[in-house]
Amino acid sequence: MQHRGQEGAGIVSNDNGKLYGYRELGLLSEVFKDDRQLAQLKGSAAIGHVRYATAGNGSVDNIQPFLFKFYDCSVGLAHNGNLTNARSLRTSLEQDGAIFHSNSDTEILMHLIRRSKKENWLEQLKEALNEVKGGFAYILMREDCMVAALDANGFRPLAIGKMKNGAYVVASETCALEVSGAEFVRDVQPGEIIIINDEGVTIEHFTEDTQHAICSMEYVYFARPDSNIAGVNVHTARKNMGRNLAKEAPVDADMVIGVPNSSLSAASGYAEASGIPYELGLVKNQYVARTFIQPTQELREQGVRMKLSAVRGVVAGKKVIMVDDSIVRGTTSRRIVDLLKEAGAKEVHVRIASPPLKYPCFYGIDIQTRKELIAANHSVEEIRQVIGADSLSYLSEDGLIDAIGLDFDAPYGGLCMAYFNGDYPTPLYDYEEKYQASLKEQTSFF
Template sequence: MPNEVKGLNEECGLFGIWGSEHAAQLTYDGLHSLQHRGQEGAGIVSNDHGEFHRQRGLGLLAEVFSDPQKMTTLTGQAAVGHVRYATAGNHGVENIQPMLFDHPQVKQFALAHNGNLTNANQLRQELRAQNVTFQATSDSELLGELVQVSNQPDFISQLKAGLNHIRGGFAYIMMTPTALVAALDPNGFRPLVIGKMDDGATIICSETCALDQVGATFVRDVEPGEVVIVNNHGMTIDHFTTDTHLAICSMEYIYFARPDSVIRGISVHEARLRMGANIAKEAPVKADVVIGVPNSSLSAAIGYAKASGIPYDMGMIKNQYVARTFIEPTQAKRARGVSMKLSVVKSVVAGKDIVLVDDSIVRGTTSSYIVRLLKKAGAKSVHVRIASPVLKFPCYYGIDIQTTKELIGANHTVDEIRDLIGADSLAYLSVDGLVNAIGELNDTTNHGLCTAYFDGQYPTPLYDYQAGFDEEVARLGLYEGVQHID
């Protein structure tokens, strides 16, 4: 069985604002609601009449800005902020965003990125050949360097050229002295939304929950291939490409996004309710009570209970104040961290047949621990229902699953996983059940989702990752049904 206690992690949360006297404070507040998207570092750059001020550091947002004096330095009516979880590059402060770049025409620009570039190695080689010296080790810097070496006549043209040269999943928010600029990859893997404040300020951020946090009204989603430019004259919608194919990451709905967010018109909470209802229909079981693994699985557990008629109850509690466990240096410390995070309400589970609903199983260790915890508390049986399909394939667009060796679902059958985690039964939601739960995201025959982690159907070439992917799926015999993209 995998020997790490580690959950899924997505790279970053972005927040940018233009035209507010309280730009830095609103950015802080917005980032606070996006903290679930990254806990390793945080940073804010403010724009005071063309002069940039930056504060950044390692740790949670509140830790980075624990000194009130830091916020007082972030003056101006525009700002861009970032919370980070690393999928590429090391964990040093040099990789904490927003990053700053000098520019001969606009003087300086700030850049914040969410996602993962699949041709980063190739880009680094090309840039090194042009004598570029890198300031960090993550792929987030690459677009900024491409802008700097471009021979196009102006910043937006240089940006478009750079965007057409990078591949993978990317959502960017950039700031020049005179504008806030956002761009989304041609597949729209990561969410990016636009909102408006009552005072006229414009906000661009990763999720609608951040708009709600600061009292902004949702205006629209940033569309794949778009470049959005906000300045003192208003907002302009441009494009770096019209060759687009919507394939938003299905894990946003399953796990990453906050339940109070809305992604492309679909409530995350409502989608999770339907996921739970669909797995109840696909894999019914007789039981006394339904419980969910807090917190991201609670919506799905409620959906399962409603569809099955089995009562839902709060059988587990999550301690919100325990330090993050995935960075602990030893297995013993990681396991202790999980035990401190989760506890069972014994009166709910003792002597009962339990349906335990979770959003996913990545490595299996946490699931095994939870099943043991429930049985130790007196549960007669534990029937695990996963409100997503089996995770079999890596993600290359901004989630830290880049090898099948990490995935219990790639290395074991469902029956084997059931035995490994000690469950009395185990069932996963089907891919069709997932797509049905989320709903159609566009009017084409395609459902508008990336489900590659479950079915191997990658919507883009894999570039740097293709050789390693071919080797892994061949080793595991997973080629059946996999889309091999040349």
């Protein structure tokens, strides 16, 4: 699932209890361009990972899955998310003699497992999972089984599927099950450990103290539209966001256009609800990576310039409603408004299918300071001026919650809405002090 990470990729395979691994920087097509690299990954089971950095630098040492070879066993480990107490745990472990081979928070789990005094591997894993805090979806490959585990809030999606030959698949999104020919079985639930071996599937729990807080940005941006998360189709949720946005923020215009690709569903919903025609006003170069998850601002701006073009024959002389999923730094929005006006658009009205992003994410999205967020530092009118739009409106929090439609017995129906309102579902641990200090800081985007 290349859309979830673009900085590196790797695979660990299992051939009758012997584990093999390969990892490298780059896109999947670059990492595994040589068939010999795949050929050496022998076996009948494997785990894979694409890197989207939220902790650790961009060296190959941080590319996953990690492959640990101990005197008594070998283990592959991959992680999606971000630990909020990683710094404290790592400091404690290093003071106790641990030697780390990466600066990724993923490696911490294995150190905790190996230092546990519990009587068996499963109990050691449970103890370790109760020590790490924050957002995590783990996949481990042991010599005799594959293990999946999800944090107590289920911040990141994790789904189980079954192949026609009886083999099981675990993936961050259900779209991967479809591609591999697997039938969806169930989502991994918060606090669960899933053990898959030759006998089948066993479900364990490392904690019963759970409450759903699924990352709302999975529905807004990250996940593919053909995926289902907690039973809700991502495309349908995004289309509902567009419908609700049209009701909350109508505007007189000639056409509705979506910013490819994650905003197309919301744009179609806005067009349907408003009765304004949907048009193809922007074209995306499909060979340019996603700008939001690029690791530096320079790369994001370069990506915006390369990935989009306005269709002059469609937008020239027209009043355009441009629907996008979010505004993070304002980089993309400003450039797209410029593109549309350069192509002759008479007016550009920007409608955002999520609330203003005002607060950092500490659970697996690489936005960890408020100075990166334009809405944390400026009013809606000021943002409109920065991006050069004729008008700007966002979807309300209630509109987003209603559009997704989860109904768990939890705040916001089971969504994490912290990016919009600062209501974090867990303590922030190592991030708390800097976060509190950041609330007093202001950064100008003008």
